[in-house]
Structure formats: structure tokens, C-alpha cells
Amino acid sequence: MAAEANNVNEDGNEEAQLADTDTDFSDSDYEIDEGDDDLFDDNIDFDVDEEEEVEEPDVEPEYVLDDEDLDLTKEEEEYLKYKFRTFNAKVDMKSPIFKVGMVFADVKELRNALTAYSIRQRVKIRKVKNEPSRLDAVCQKGCPWMLKAGKDNRTGGIVIKAYAAEHRCPKKWKLRSLTSKILTAYFIDEFRDDQKMSLGTFSRKVTKEFNVTPNRWKLARARKQALKEIHGDEEEQFNKLWDYGSELRRSNPGSTFLLSTALVKDTNFPLGRKCLKTLYWSYDACKRGWLKGCRPIIFIDGCHMKTRFKGILLSAVGIDPNDCIFPIAMGWVEVECTSSWEWFLTTVRDDLNVRNTAPFTIMSDKQKGLINAVKKVWPDSEHRFCVRHLYQNFHEKHKGEVLKQDLWAIARSPNKVKWRENCQRMDGHCSAAFHWTERLDVKTWVKAYFSDFSKCDILLNNNSEVFNR
Known part of the structure; x- marks a missing residue:
């Protein structure tokens, strides 16, 4: 009997080993075989929708200030009170919203925010106390609006300690706080897109944005300041021409920069001062590119500069193989006359190292001084005239x-x-x-x-x- 039992065990082990190695063999506890329908009915809940989304449980925020079950000390409550309420000047300055505990970098930032708030809300805010470490502001008499802020040692900035947001005063149509400086800063991009914007258009834009009507003189000052910021200080720019020429010669060898001045005397400068007379510049890459890859035709023209110092801007351009404009040289002179054009055309000719002018074509308008200068400086060149002129x-x-x-x-x-x-x-x-x-x-x-x-x-x-x- 013992021998038979051993044989049975050995046969069983062999079958188990064969079942493990046979890829077609399948015996799973999770599959329903014949006769197991009662197990399927007993263990499957037909009321459950498997595709239904599982709702995530509500998670309480990290800090709940109004929860009565929290047992916090006064120091912890003060810490949570001033948490995540920093004023962001880049985003919040256009339409400020004040809250108790809001932190400002310094009192200057708070003043600017109050000015922006006054303009947006069309109310007159008066600063009762305006100190480096303390600022108290109120509205008109009878209006409950008020704001008190002071230095906070924990944050290192100015913190709003008391604030009443209700207004009972009428809106204003004219505000002294809406200065030309604020208008310039707010509409600087508008003037970049349209530098010839009229005061009427500018006034309508201000009225639409702020619902106020500033006077014409304030709008004119704002427009003048905006154009000055866009164009820069012209006198300072002229004073940097020598530095620009030196840097151009150093960083771009082969380029040409010629500048001449004249001594001018007037009542303010009895001993005289140097004033710009002529200016010429060209870039080495432009000259080499035109000589090697462009057609032998030069277009020359001048345009009046409508700036403080006036003058005439002269240009010489060519045509590349794609029929596009290719710059060659630029110049500046006081007036457009025969002598000025002779100087410019002579400088261009020598700068391009042109000895024989016959293969070249000059194109311009019919300005008399320019016609005479071309005949003298480029005598053998074909001279064409612009049909549009x-x-x-x-x-x-x-x-x-x-x-x-x-x-x-x-x-x-x-x-x-x-x-x-x-x-x-x-x-x-x-x-x-x-x-x-x-x-x-x-x-x-x-x-x-x-x-x-x-x-x-x-x-x-x-x-x-x-x-x-």
C-alpha cells in the first residue's frame, strides 16, 4: 500500500510539473467553470456601475482660519493672518484691492496703489498721516472709507492693519491724482503704435479707460512725455555720436564713420560751441555685399528730419538679386543743396572705391542741386529719374x-x-x-x-x- 501511495504522489507531482510547463494549460480561480453559476450570482453586484467616476473626498485646505475646532495660539493665528497676502505691483497696480493684512514692499508702493485706487474708483483719497513707516488715508468728509497701515517687523514691509472698504461719496469726473505722468506710463504702448495720435483720440481713450475727463493741457503734457520716452533725449543722443563712431570702428572693422563740426557762437555761448555739420556712416558688410552681389545701380534721396535739431537725412541704397532694398550708406547734412549732395556722392564714391563711374546707374528725383552734383561726381553714369516724383x-x-x-x-x-x-x-x-x-x-x-x-x-x-x- 505504501508503495502504491508513493506511486500516486509521484504521478501527481509529474502532472503538476507538466501543468506548470504546458503553455496551453489554464486553471484560474477567477474564471467561472461549468457548474459555478451560483458563485457568479452570489458574488457579483449588478447595481454597481463600473464606468461611473469615483468621487474624490473633499480635502480641507491646509489653513482654515475660521474653523472653531482649531486650537491655535495667538502667534499662529497672526502668522496665518498675514500668509499669502503680498501685494504684487506688476499685476495688482492697475486695479488695486485692499485687505487687512496685505503686505507692501514699502510705503512708496502703498502710495502708488492708493493713487491707482483713487483713479479707478473715481474718489478723492486724502492722506492724514504720510510717514516712512506709517500711512493713514481717509476719503471725503462723511464717507466711512479709511485705511491704516504701518511698519511690520515680521514681514519687513508695510502692512494694512485697519481697512473699511465702503464708499458713500459721489464719483468724481476730474481728479488731480490722474497726472500726466500716470497717463504717460499707462498709454505708452498706445503711442508706440500710433505716434501721430491726436489729443481728441487720446482724450476718448482716457475717458473710456478711467471714466474721467482730464483737461487738454494735461493730455498734451502726457503725449509730449510719451513721445520723449519713445524717441529718447535728442541732445543726449547727439552727444553720443563720437562714442558710437569709436565703437563702430572697433567692433566692425572696415566700416566708415565720418563726423565734422562747426564752431557756432550765440548769446548763451559767447565763446562758441561745437555743432554737428555733416555726418556719414556705412557698414563694411553692406559695402562688400553690394559690390559682390548686387546690380550696379544706386538710389539716392533725402528726407527732412522733424526733430528738435532738424537737418536732412541722406540715403544711398541698392537692389539685391531678389529686387529688395539693400542699404549702402547714410548721411546727415544741415540743408539739401548742391554742395551737400556733392560731399555725400563724393564720399560714397570714394568709400566704395569706384574709379570708373561708367558702369553704374544713379536714380533720384529731379532736385536741381542733386542733378548738378551727379553730373560732377558721377559724370559717366546713367542718371534716371523717379517717375513717381x-x-x-x-x-x-x-x-x-x-x-x-x-x-x-x-x-x-x-x-x-x-x-x-x-x-x-x-x-x-x-x-x-x-x-x-x-x-x-x-x-x-x-x-x-x-x-x-x-x-x-x-x-x-x-x-x-x-x-x-
């Missing part, structure tokens, strides 16, 4: 959209046959307008007569708004 003179005597299109059709004529057809069309529309164009040299403004060496048939000046067509 020609049309401005043409429009003074001959108006109308038809004549405008005829003028541009003549200028864009690709060959002489097409040019004759366009001239006959204008002559049929208005003979006086056609005779006006006959006085112009066709080589200076008609595409059919341009030389093809520069590989450029652009008819517009570099300052034209349609140049980037």
Missing part, C-alpha cells in the same frame, strides 16, 4: 486718372514701337499733357531707352511706397 509735378497742371495711366504707360514702354503708341494715346487725350512730357529726356524716365548694363528697369525711387511691389 515726375507725376507729382505732372499732376499739378494735368489732373485725371486717364492722364495718370497714360504717363505710366509711356514710362513702362518696353520698346520704341510701344512708346510711340502710348505717346499718341496721350496726345489724343490731351495734347498739352503730351507736350509737357516731350520736354523730358526719354533716357531718364522711359524704359525703352534705358541701358541694359545695370539689368534693372525699376522706375521708382527708393522711398516710394510702391517700391516693394
Whole structure:
């Protein structure tokens, strides 16, 4: 019997080992076999929805100040009272909200917050006590609003210790606290987007934002200050030109910076003072890029500077292979005249190391001083005129959209046959307008007569708004 029992045990162990090694064998306590339906019915709850979300239990916050069950000491209550109530000037200054226990960095920050609050709420706040470590503020007589703040040794700042937020006073339409300095700081970005904003538009923006109506003089001062911050101090900028030139030569070798001054005497400076006379600068990369990769055509023009010191800003630009503007050199002179243009064109020619001017083309408007300067400094270059500037003179005597299109059709004529057809069309529309164009040299403004060496048939000046067509 013992032998048979041993054989049975050995057979059982062999079957168990085979079951462990057989991948097709499956025997799980979690599967329902035949005859086990009663186990399924007894252990499954059909009323439970498995897809229903499990609601998380409500978690009490870390600090509950109003919970009566908390047994806190006075020191702990004071600590929790001043926790997480710091005033953030970058975010909260536009529309301040005061609370007892709010911490400010210093009394100056609290003053600025009170000013912003007064403007937003359109109320007049009066500072009863205004000291470096203490500030008490009240509203008008009969209004319960009040605020008391003082130095706090625990936080190291100014803390609001008493505050009543209710107002019973009428709103104000004019506030002395809304100064031009505050208007400048608030609307500085508006003036960056529109530097020609009128006072009427500015007044409407202020009224919409603050519901107050400041006087015209305050708006004018705010606009002037905003433009000054945007453009900077012009006198200080001129005084830094020498430093800029030295840094340009040091950091960008090969660049050119030329500045000349003149001694001027007046009542304020009887001994005289140095004033800027001419200025020229160009960058080494621009000069090398134009000489190696751009067409041999130079567009020159000048524009009046509407600043305190006035003057004329001169520019010389080229055209890159993508027909985009490529800067070459810039200059500044006191007035636009023949001598000023001769100096600028001579400096550009020498700076670019041009010895033979025949391969180059110069394009400009018909300013008399500029025409004479080009003939003298770039004698062998082809000189073209901007058709847009020609049309401005043409429009003074001959108006109308038809004549405008005829003028541009003549200028864009690709060959002489097409040019004759366009001239006959204008002559049929208005003979006086056609005779006006006959006085112009066709080589200076008609595409059919341009030389093809520069590989450029652009008819517009570099300052034209349609140049980037």
C-alpha cells in the first residue's frame, strides 16, 4: 500500500510539473467553470456601475482660519493672518484691492496703489498721516472709507492693519491724482503704435479707460512725455555720436564713420560751441555685399528730419538679386543743396572705391542741386529719374486718372514701337499733357531707352511706397 501511495504522489507531482510547463494549460480561480453559476450570482453586484467616476473626498485646505475646532495660539493665528497676502505691483497696480493684512514692499508702493485706487474708483483719497513707516488715508468728509497701515517687523514691509472698504461719496469726473505722468506710463504702448495720435483720440481713450475727463493741457503734457520716452533725449543722443563712431570702428572693422563740426557762437555761448555739420556712416558688410552681389545701380534721396535739431537725412541704397532694398550708406547734412549732395556722392564714391563711374546707374528725383552734383561726381553714369516724383509735378497742371495711366504707360514702354503708341494715346487725350512730357529726356524716365548694363528697369525711387511691389 505504501508503495502504491508513493506511486500516486509521484504521478501527481509529474502532472503538476507538466501543468506548470504546458503553455496551453489554464486553471484560474477567477474564471467561472461549468457548474459555478451560483458563485457568479452570489458574488457579483449588478447595481454597481463600473464606468461611473469615483468621487474624490473633499480635502480641507491646509489653513482654515475660521474653523472653531482649531486650537491655535495667538502667534499662529497672526502668522496665518498675514500668509499669502503680498501685494504684487506688476499685476495688482492697475486695479488695486485692499485687505487687512496685505503686505507692501514699502510705503512708496502703498502710495502708488492708493493713487491707482483713487483713479479707478473715481474718489478723492486724502492722506492724514504720510510717514516712512506709517500711512493713514481717509476719503471725503462723511464717507466711512479709511485705511491704516504701518511698519511690520515680521514681514519687513508695510502692512494694512485697519481697512473699511465702503464708499458713500459721489464719483468724481476730474481728479488731480490722474497726472500726466500716470497717463504717460499707462498709454505708452498706445503711442508706440500710433505716434501721430491726436489729443481728441487720446482724450476718448482716457475717458473710456478711467471714466474721467482730464483737461487738454494735461493730455498734451502726457503725449509730449510719451513721445520723449519713445524717441529718447535728442541732445543726449547727439552727444553720443563720437562714442558710437569709436565703437563702430572697433567692433566692425572696415566700416566708415565720418563726423565734422562747426564752431557756432550765440548769446548763451559767447565763446562758441561745437555743432554737428555733416555726418556719414556705412557698414563694411553692406559695402562688400553690394559690390559682390548686387546690380550696379544706386538710389539716392533725402528726407527732412522733424526733430528738435532738424537737418536732412541722406540715403544711398541698392537692389539685391531678389529686387529688395539693400542699404549702402547714410548721411546727415544741415540743408539739401548742391554742395551737400556733392560731399555725400563724393564720399560714397570714394568709400566704395569706384574709379570708373561708367558702369553704374544713379536714380533720384529731379532736385536741381542733386542733378548738378551727379553730373560732377558721377559724370559717366546713367542718371534716371523717379517717375513717381515726375507725376507729382505732372499732376499739378494735368489732373485725371486717364492722364495718370497714360504717363505710366509711356514710362513702362518696353520698346520704341510701344512708346510711340502710348505717346499718341496721350496726345489724343490731351495734347498739352503730351507736350509737357516731350520736354523730358526719354533716357531718364522711359524704359525703352534705358541701358541694359545695370539689368534693372525699376522706375521708382527708393522711398516710394510702391517700391516693394
